[in-house]
Amino acid sequence: MNKPVCLVIGAGAGIGGNVAKRFAREGYHACLARRSDKAGLDKLVAEIEVEGGSATGFMLNAVEEGSIEQLVTHIEAEVGPIGVVLFNLGAQIGDRGLASTTLKAFEIGWRMATFGLFRLAQVMFPYMEQRGKGVLLVTSATAALRGNAGQHSHAAAMGGRRMLCQSLNAQFACKGIHVAHIVIDGAVDAPDTLGKMLGPERFQALREKKGLDNDGLLVPAEVANTYYHIAHQHRSAWTFEMDLRAHSDLAWWNHAANPDLK
Numbered sequence: 689m690n691k692p693v694c695l696v697i698g699a700g701a702g703i704g705g706n707v708a709k710r711f712a713r714e715g716y717h718a719c720l721a722r723r724s725d726k727a728g729l730d731k732l733v734a735e736i737e738v739e740g741g742s743a744t745g746f747m748l749n750a751v752e753e754g755s756i757e758q759l760v761t762h763i764e765a766e767v768g769p770i771g772v773v774l775f776n777l778g779a780q781i782g783d784r785g786l787a788s789t790t791l792k793a794f795e796i797g798w799r800m801a802t803f804g805l806f807r808l809a810q811v812m813f814p815y816m817e818q819r820g821k822g823v824l825l826v827t828s829a830t831a832a833l834r835g836n837a838g839q840h841s842h843a844a845a846m847g848g849r850r851m852l853c854q855s856l857n858a859q860f861a862c863k864g865i866h867v868a869h870i871v872i873d874g875a876v877d878a879p880d881t882l883g884k885m886l887g888p889e890r891f892q893a894l895r896e897k898k899g900l901d902n903d904g905l906l907v908p909a910e911v912a913n914t915y916y917h918i919a920h921q922h923r924s925a926w927t928f929e930m931d932l933r934a935h936s937d938l939a940w941w942n943h944a945a946n947p948d949l950k
Contacts, residue, residue, distance in 0.1 A: 689768040691717040691742065695760070697750060697808065698722065698776030702878025702908045703827060703915075705732045707774050710912040711919075712741030716772070719763055721748040728880065750777055750804045751796065757811045764815055772823040772919050773812055775805050778881065779845045780829075783838030794841045801845035802852060809856055813865060821864040823919045826853050828871045830940045857928055868918045871931040873940050877905040904936045 694711035698704045699720035708718040709732075718736055720743060722729050729745040736743040744767060750756055763770055779801035781793050805826065816822025832850040835843035853869040860867065875882055877899050882891060898904035911932060918927050933939065 689717055691715060691768065692771040693717050693719055693763060693768045695719045695763060695770050695773040696721065696776060697748065697756070697759075697774065697804075698778070698827070699729065699732060699745075700776075700878065700880045701728060701732070702876050702881050703872070703911050704774065704776040706908040706912040707776070707825075707915050708732065708743065709736055709739070709741070710909070710916045711772065712736045712743055713739060714916065716741075717768060718743040719746065719767060719770075720744070721746040721750075721759060723747070723749050725880070751799050756804060756807045760808070760811045760815075769819065770812065770815065770822070772825065773808065774825045774827065774915065775808055776827045777801065777804055778827075778829075780831075780842050782885075784840070785838060786840060789840050794844070797841035797845035798848065801842075802848035805849055805852055809852075813856075813860060816865045817860065817863050819864075823866045824856070824868070825915055825919060826867070826869050828853075828869050830871060830873045832869075832871060833940060853928075861926070864923070866919070866921070866923070866926050868927055869929045870915070870918070871929065872906065872911070872933075873931045874933040874937045875905050876911070877907055898936075902936070904934045906932060906934055 694708065694716040696704045696708045696718065699708055699722045708720050712718040718741065720729060720732055726747060733743045733745045746759055748755055748759055777800050779797040781797060826849065828849060829846050831839055831843040832846035850869055853867055857867040877895060886894065895905065914932060918930065921927060
């Protein structure tokens with residue numbers, strides 16, 4: 689295949705799927721990997737093909753030993769060189785107090801958010817280093833920057849993800865590999881993440897109150913535009929860390945505004 693390849697690990701209907709579509713529109717072959725919902729995966733692939741792009745779907749349980757490694761090796765051998773990879777796996781298990789956070793729940797967050805990224809880099813970077821170029825985009829969350837009550841597993845996992853990105857950047861930027869840690873500081877208008885957490889009725893009510901024409905929820909297609917831009921920055925001006933939020937949201941480091949302030 690003559691096309692460059694963009695691999696998306698965590699290709700749901702939100703950010704992941706829209707990033708795959710964005711890159712496919714620009715001439716990439718999109719490889720989409722997700723753990724569940726084969727019908728949803730096939731739908732995303734079909735939508736890319738209808739637009740004139742090319743894509744391949746893969747079912748992937750990233751926690752399974754060897755699964756990420758096998759996927760990357762297969763794509764490199766059978767599809768083409770991976771120029772851009774997006775690690776878009778979440779690790780949110782919901783608000784749980786310390787006593788309610790089981791050892792298994794804590795560990796699975798780390799395995800998805802941090803260990804999975806480490807495994808991806810370990811198998812992917814030798815290919816990119818040999819070619820002298822490559823891009824790793826990592827979707828992250830506010831939990832990578834602060835630990836709130838009830839977020840023991842998520843904050844520890846995402847904080848580790850951020851530090852791992854810093855270490856990867858320190859070692860491999862000079863070898864032509866662009867690592868970008870992108871903090872999503874707000875709710876994303878995505879049916880299979882926020883939609884599943886809230887349920888159909890609450891999700892639609894939130895969209896009508898805050899999203900849609902109000903632009904108060906992060907729109908996945910617009911997030912994908914930013915990801916594409918970062919992946920194609922000139923190496924003299926690479927972004928390592930960026931945070932994205934809707935215009936109406938306070939940044940994570942701010943407190944609520946004084947209502948009396950005019």
